[in-house]
Amino acid sequence: MEFKDYYAILGVEPSAGEAEIKSAYRRLARKYHPDVSKESDAEDKFKAVGEAYEALRDPHKRAAYDQLRARGYRPGQEFHPPPGGFDGAGYDFDEIFGDMGGRGGGAGGGFSDFFESLFARQRGGARPGAGPQPRGDTRARLAVPLEAVYRGDSVRITLNGRQLDVRVPKGIRAGQAIRLAGQGNGGGNLLLEIEYQAHPQFEVDGRNILYTLPLPVWQAALGTTASVPTLGGSVELKIPAGSDAGRKLRLRGRGLPGGMSSEQAGDQIVELEVQAPAPATEAQRQAYRDLAGAFGD
Template sequence: MQFKDYYAVLGVEPSAGDAEIKTAYRRLARKYHPDVSKEPGAEEQFKAVNEAYEALRDPQKRAAYDQLRARGYRPGEEFRPPPDFGRGGPGAQEFDFEEIFGGAGGGSGGFSDFFEGLFGRRGRAEAPSQRGPQGPRDSRAKLAVPLQAVHDGGSVRVNVNGRQLDVRVPTGVKPGQVIRLAGQGSQGGNLLLEVEYAPHPQFEVDGRNIIHVLSLTPWQAALGATLSVPTLGGAVDLKIPPDSDTGRKLRLRGRGLPGTPPGDQIVELEVTAPRADTDEQRKAYAALGKAFGNA
């Protein structure tokens, strides 16, 4: 397998803060999302961006990866995980990679051999508890559930010890809840899947609320507009008030995750100026500047 530089994939420096990494991920996920992107190789790029964000978004995961990266591996270099990786050394931190990266994975799958070979194949569950010396054992693993499945309910397919299982996900399931699969653990024990939310390219989660960043042009922000906004329940039209600025937040009530009461979707506005690629467009920008006394 080949070593991957996840910082390079996201286009950030290794010193980047969490907010910068999240911003880079959102920008690239929007750019390469297969449903909207016309970029060549968009699907593969989208998978690479998701994998990089999965490795860097959590402090423990990132620290584990940084420990390896500090050994000087280069992108594309042939790579095998060192035997002592994760066991540290004098003064180094030890990591339990099955605990950090989870066992069963789930909706955000499709990771590379590098990711799976380094951090444990998603589907290999740990077995912390045992019933008797040779009896059935309860196995524990993480289950990354797509937000659409959280909203709609349904099944998530996971690989566990070489087997594919369809896991029924209750509507509105919360992070930290455990789904129990009787008899699917080690030696006939139970498989306990702890729910976490898989990253989504368009939405972030805040409790039961969903946050979506909506890009709009300067004239849409200045004059107001009605724009189509994606939600987990389908696209809706949203009226943008005139004189809106970047950072303004609009609320779509009841459009968040299911619950009692259901959450809302918060639409955060982001005003972006299109590039001027033609003489006509550059003249239009010049005229705009003159009209506002900036030329």
Template sequence: MQFKDYYETLGVEPSAGEAEIKTAYRRLARKYHPDVSKEAGAEETFKAVNEAYEALRDPQKRQAYDQLRARGYRPGDEVQPPPGGFGGGGPGGVDFEEIFAGGGAGGGFSDFFESLFGRGRGGGFGGAQGPRAQPRGDTRAKLAVSLETIYEGGSVRISVNNKTFDLRVPKGIRPGQMIRLAGQGGLGRPDGHAGAHGDLLLEIEYAAHPQFEVDGRNVIHMLPIAPWEAALGATISVPTLGGPVELKIPANSEAGRKLRLRGRGLPGDPSGDQIVELEVLAPRPHSDEQHQAYERMREAFGDDWRRA
């Protein structure tokens, strides 16, 4: 099992804060998402970025990873887990098929991740939560579901004790809610029947998404726009969980301005909205003509534009 440097994958220092890690993840996920990227190896890079972010965004997972990294491992070094692994996996033999946002990239986390944290975004080493036995032989585990599946409703394929299920995920299910699979948990129900299995209780959590964050039932999307679009106004195609829509950017908009797409958030009673936060970016000039355009802007606005 080879060590992975998750900080190196995201291009951040080990001292990076939560906001910096999130920004790096957004930038890389947007660049390598297989639905849009034309770069070679984009899907594998996208999976690696998702795995790194999943390890570092959770304080317990990050602490566990940092403890291992402090032993001096470097990328590619062989890591020998202690007998029984680092504590992940748990009883019940649960193995999830990882679901990546956007439907374009699937596949599980690496052996390194699963040995450290357990399968199915669970945990073990360092105290993170994972598949674990409950009283009466029930087994609890977390199941990460893409926002697209939460928005539309649908099925997620999982494997339990060498059996494969297409698990129906109700539309609009909330984080922390449970889906029960009767008879698919661990042994040991106190009902007097030898060998009886408990139930498998799957706690829903939302998978990290490269384009959206969730606030209650609202969905937040950071929209990069050019300075002239902010100043003059524009109509821009914006991604939503239900498909792209045209959004009118008012003239004289500033970075941080929030626009609301009503009813475009997660389903519920009432449904949430999508909040589009504007992020004004200056494109890098790549030609003489573009350099000259920036020169003309400098002459037009002068050096006092900050005070204005």
């Protein structure tokens, strides 16, 4: 398999902070989203960007990846995981657990063999050639798309060479676990701790979904109706006249479902990002001059 330079994929320096990495991911994910981009390889680039962000957004994964990268590997260079796993090669992967090869779609779905060779490990899991493992609960992390949590979809995981379809309970919270009886070491149980995959459009705050809506300045000033994506599909949102940048509008019930508890469904919070496009023509420049004159500047 080939070594991947996740910093180069996101177009950031290895010294980049969390905010810069997140900003680069969201910009590129929007650019290459298959529903938007017309480029022939947009889907591959979209997946690559999602994989890079999954590796770098988690401090433990990033630290372990940086240890590996510091050994001089370069993009495209042939890479072979050392025999017996990474513990014997001086890598600190003990507390890193990946998405177990989740195939649920969305950002980060369908990770490469390189990613899985680094991060798709189980706590207490067997390594090739390690022999029979004692019966008991096996714990691992499962990163799932927000869409799967919203709909209660099934995701396919690869575990020790086997493929399993795991149903994601609708509305399950990050940190809760799915129990698969008899699928752990020695016939014990497998406990999959849920984490949410990064999404190119949405963020999560409890059960609320956060979304930033870019809006031209004239639409914010005069009011409009905008199409807003949600986990359940696009909806029309009325933007009141005189809206300022940073104003937050609420789509009730459009967040994550209440799950198995008595919790209510969350809302989607839409924050307005008012933009003033740069003029590209003389007519547009004149429009800005007229605007300045009308407001007494």
